[in-house]
Amino acid sequence: MKKLLLTAVTTSALTLASLFSVSAQAADYKIDTEGAHAFVQFKIQHLGYSWLLGRFNTFDGGFSYDDAAPEKSAIEIVIETASLDSNHAERDKHLKGADFLNVKKFPKAAFKSTGFEVKDDNNAVVTGTFMLHGVKKTISFPVSKIGEGKDPWGGYRAGFEGKTTLKLADYGITYNLGPASANVEIHLYVEGIRK
Amino acid sequence: MVKNSKTSYGWMAIVLHWLMAIGIFFLFGLGLYMVELTYYDEWYRGSLELHKSLGLVLLLVWIGRVVWRWSNTNPAMVGTPVEKKAAHVVHLFLYFLMFALMVTGYLISTADGRGIVVFELFEIPAMSISFENQEDIAGDIHWAIAWSLMLMVALHSLAAIKHQLINKDGTLMKMIRPKASQ
Numbered sequence: 096m097k098k099l100l101l102t103a104v105t106t107s108a109l110t111l112a113s114l115f116s117v118s119a120q121a122a123d124y125k126i127d128t129e130g131a132h133a134f135v136q137f138k139i140q141h142l143g144y145s146w147l148l149g150r151f152n153t154f155d156g157g158f159s160y161d162d163a164a165p166e167k168s169a170i171e172i173v174i175e176t177a178s179l180d181s182n183h184a185e186r187d188k189h190l191k192g193a194d195f196l197n198v199k200k201f202p203k204a205a206f207k208s209t210g211f212e213v214k215d216d217n218n219a220v221v222t223g224t225f226m227l228h229g230v231k232k233t234i235s236f237p238v239s240k241i242g243e244g245k246d247p248w249g250g251y252r253a254g255f256e257g258k259t260t261l262k263l264a265d266y267g268i269t270y271n272l273g274p275a276s277a278n279v280e281i282h283l284y285v286e287g288i289r290k
Numbered sequence: 291m292v293k294n295s296k297t298s299y300g301w302m303a304i305v306l307h308w309l310m311a312i313g314i315f316f317l318f319g320l321g322l323y324m325v326e327l328t329y330y331d332e333w334y335r336g337s338l339e340l341h342k343s344l345g346l347v348l349l350l351v352w353i354g355r356v357v358w359r360w361s362n363t364n365p366a367m368v369g370t371p372v373e374k375k376a377a378h379v380v381h382l383f384l385y386f387l388m389f390a391l392m393v394t395g396y397l398i399s400t401a402d403g404r405g406i407v408v409f410e411l412f413e414i415p416a417m418s419i420s421f422e423n424q425e426d427i428a429g430d431i432h433w434a435i436a437w438s439l440m441l442m443v444a445l446h447s448l449a450a451i452k453h454q455l456i457n458k459d460g461t462l463m464k465m466i467r468p469k470a471s472q
Contacts, residue, residue, distance in 0.1 A: 177423055184401035184425040185338070191426055198426075272329055 123159045124253060124287025126172065132254075132286035135174055143275030149181030149190075151204075158287055160253055162243075165219060168211045170255075172285070174204040194270045201229045209233075216240075221257065230266045234259060238283075251289040258282050291468050294362045298469040303362070306355040307465055313348045314388065314443075317341060318436055342399055343409045349392040356385065368459045373449075380446050387439040394435060397428035 126133045135151040156172030176198040179190055191198045208223035214237075222235040236259035243253035260280050263269070293300040299307070324337035367374045399406050400416035401424035407413045421427070453461035 177426070182402065184404070185399055187402075188398060188425040188429050270329070 122161070122251075122289045124157055124289050126154075126156045126158070127252070127286045127288050128153075128155055132252075134282070134284040135172075136282040136284075138280040138282065139272070139278070140275040142273055147181065149179060149187075151175065151178050152180050153178035156285075157290075158255070158285065160240075160243075160255075160287075165213045166211050168219070168221075169208050170221065170223070170285075171207045172205065172283070176202055176204050195268055196228060201227075204228075225261075227261070228266045228268055232265060234261075246288075252286055253289070254284070254286040256282070256284045294364055295469070296363060296365060298365050298464040298467075300362075300468050302358055303355075304465055304468070306351060306358065310348060310351055310355065310388070311443075313344060313351070314439070317344055317348070318440060320344075321436060339407075342395070342406050345392050345395045346406055346408050346414055348388075349396075352385075352388055352392065365464055368461060369453065369457070377449060380442055380449070383442050384439070384446060387435055387442060391432065391435045391439055394428045394432040398425050398432060401425040401428065 133154075135154055136148060137150065138146055138148050141147045151174045153175040154172055156170065158168065158170035160168045176196045177191060179187055179196065179198070181187055181190065190196060204225075204227045206223055206225045208221050210222045212220045212222070214220065217240040219238055220235055221238050222233065224231055225234045226232075236257055238255050238257035241254040241256060244251070246252050258280060260278050262278050264277065291300055292302050294303055320337060320341050324333075324341060327334045327337060367377055369377065396406065396414070401420055403416045403420070405413040405415040450462045450465070453459050454463065
């Protein structure tokens with residue numbers, strides 16, 4: 096009898112706990128591109144002497160994040176390659192042209208996660224498929240949570256950042272920018288509004 | 291002799307015509323060449339600076355030429371009515387394409403609000419308005435117009451040579467040196 100009671104209590108507690116975590120978490124977020132609280136930036140060495148920074152102005156996507164089960168997180172983002180902006184029209188034209196991104200032929204770049212490996216409360220390594228210049232590759236890179244909570248206007252937000260380094264030649268972009276500029280860093284900063 | 295007469299062009303029109311002809315051929319070749327230069331070529335930047343500077347100088351020459359043409363007599367055309375009509379249409383196309391070529395070139399480089407510095411002497415400012423992906427759209431049009439202009443130049447040159455050599459009516463010579471006025 097005592098054992099049965101214990102089992103019943105444990106079961107209800109577990110049920111309650113799982114109910115609680117489901118109701119309070121497992122949220123889907125839309126990346127706040129509307130309010131421009133999200134950025135896809137790139138950074139590449141210029142001649143080995145300094146950095147060149149640019150960004151993609153148009154992209155869309157969302158993520159799901161559960162504080163209690165962060166390993167179930169997922170993110171998907173689609174970038175309009177023609178929205179490249181390095182603050183210099185002549186350079187942008189070149190970067191969007193056939194020597195580099197060839198945006199007429201490859202108008203979209205995209206990342207879709209396939210797994211999250213949680214490191215600690217705020218850090219994880221995301222793995223997923225990245226498509227750029229028509230080439231799909233599986234990549235992994237660290238992401239971290241900046242914060243989450245209510246915003247002042249009645250919504251709920253969470254923000255993350257991630258950074259990865261790509262070898263341009265891996266994606267079939269072989270224009271010679273010099274030995275220091277074979278790789279490009281991609282910095283992703285996303286703030287999501289809970290749906 | 292500086293101004294046009296009823297029978298031939300004057301020196302001003304002749305010089306303007308050939309200056310633009312040489313300039314446009316040069317810019318066409320330079321344009322095709324410079325886009326093939328790679329990042330580590332010494333002339334990678336210089337070629338574009340020259341192309342932009344010379345292009346805008348030609349725009350100024352174009353304006354002067356159009357003003358000169360419409361404020362001056364023009365020598366009478368020779369040929370059949372169809373030939374005259376065709377020549378006139380090709381002339382209009384040539385003027386229009388030259389202008390559109392220079393304007394689209396200007397729109398590429400000024401899409402981000404930067405002006406164009408002409409031979410390090412003065413700067414033509416960008417317009418305060420721009421449209422999305424202006425550098426790409428203007429670039430595509432610039433390329434198409436450049437080739438269209440070359441096609442028109444070919445028609446124009448072939449017609450002039452045909453009149454000079456086959457009809458022997460002195461059409462080409464009108465653009466080489468002025469005839470003594472009558």
